[in-house]
Amino acid sequence: MxxxxxxxxxxxxxxxxxxxxxxxxxxxxxxxxxxxxxxxxxxxxxxxxxxxxxxxxxxxxxxxxxxxxxxxxxxxxxxxxxxxxxxxxxxxxxxxxxxxxxxxxxxxxxxxxxxxxxxxxxxxxxxxxxxxxxxxxxxxxxxxxxxxxxxxxxxxxxxxxxxxxxxxxxxxxxxxxxxxxxxxxxxxxxxxxxxxxxxxxxxxxxxxxxxxxxxxxxxxxxxxxxxxxxRVLEGLAGYPKMSKSIPASSIHLNMSPHEVAERVMRDDQTSQPAVLSAIELASGWDATSAAAAREAFAHREAQPGPWHEIRAEFCATFNRYATLWKQSAS
CATH class of the missing domain: 3.40.50.620 (HUPs)
Structure with a gap:
């Protein structure tokens, strides 16, 4: 089937x-x-x-x-x-x-x-x-x-x-x-x-x-x-999937906090749906926090401030996973 x-x-x-x-x-x-x-x-x-x-x-x-x-x-x-x-x-x-x-x-x-x-x-x-x-x-x-x-x-x-x-x-x-x-x-x-x-x-x-x-x-x-x-996590910059084999499409756990922020905080419209999907699926946030992210995303053009803050918070979350990843190498 x-x-x-x-x-x-x-x-x-x-x-x-x-x-x-x-x-x-x-x-x-x-x-x-x-x-x-x-x-x-x-x-x-x-x-x-x-x-x-x-x-x-x-x-x-x-x-x-x-x-x-x-x-x-x-x-x-x-x-x-x-x-x-x-x-x-x-x-x-x-x-x-x-x-x-x-x-x-x-x-x-x-x-x-x-x-x-x-x-x-x-x-x-x-x-x-x-x-x-x-x-x-x-x-x-x-x-x-x-x-x-x-x-x-x-x-x-x-x-x-x-x-x-x-x-x-x-x-x-x-x-x-x-x-x-x-x-x-x-x-x-x-x-x-x-x-x-x-x-x-x-x-x-x-x-x-x-x-x-x-x-x-x-x-x-x-x-x-x-x-x-x-659920497929869309790629940044309009790629169909966030793939480790295509660097421009993704953020990954070997990136520095600066590199993560550079991609997540970028305002190009092709990347915004992928950032929201990453927040929903790869943050570990609870249902209330995920709903707040969706609300900020939906109103990002009229009220860019909340969406900017949500993305900054996700950067911090992702960087905590990155730290855990780096510690796993030892």
Missing amino acids: PAISMDQHTTEAVAGHLGPAAIRFTHNDGAVPVLDPDVRDSMAIVTGFGPTNAPTAGTLSVMLGAVELQRQLHAPMTVIISDLGAWNSRNVAWSTLVQVRDQMFAFLIALGLDRDATDLRSHLDHANLVRAGRIARYLSRADFQEHRESLLELYADHGLLGSEIGVVTDSLYTVADVLGPFDHGAKHVLMVSGMEEAYFTDLARLVLERQANARELGLGWTGNIGALYF
């Missing part, structure tokens, strides 16, 4: 299971049955992050969302920092990937991720590499051409992509990540990611179906995969 924008009925159903964390998601792909409390004992959650650079506000929003989701569902969670996948699909030095990977591990724990309930790992994982090798037989080149990241052309235009085989290899590792809980007896997997990564869900479902029909060549997996997709 293709991902769909959540209607009121679906939103209410998701909110009933996820509580306040539900506002972070805009699209649902078969997630409601997976979230049913009656299947909770056999359900697992999968999400992950690419270690190509320090987290942007967009990546931070997903990290905060993962922590909220874990606290709400109390279900086993796998969080993957895709070092080997990024090495194959992006033009980033291995030493950088390793450094950012280890820093992300520490940062996620500092944000409150429950280490005891989480399989926090990278792609340098023997079981996942074996799983990727075993599922390759169920996928064709045409599958990877049909199900691919929507932003590939944008990344290619910026010289960021690895080879075609490297991109396919990265996808294979990540599909194996999604399917990993089935190796441990799960019957229901909830994939949570950005909407641009929905193709991983599609490919994982193809594998699940084809291995089930392969008789003696199957893997014995049965169950279903649901997905929830995080």
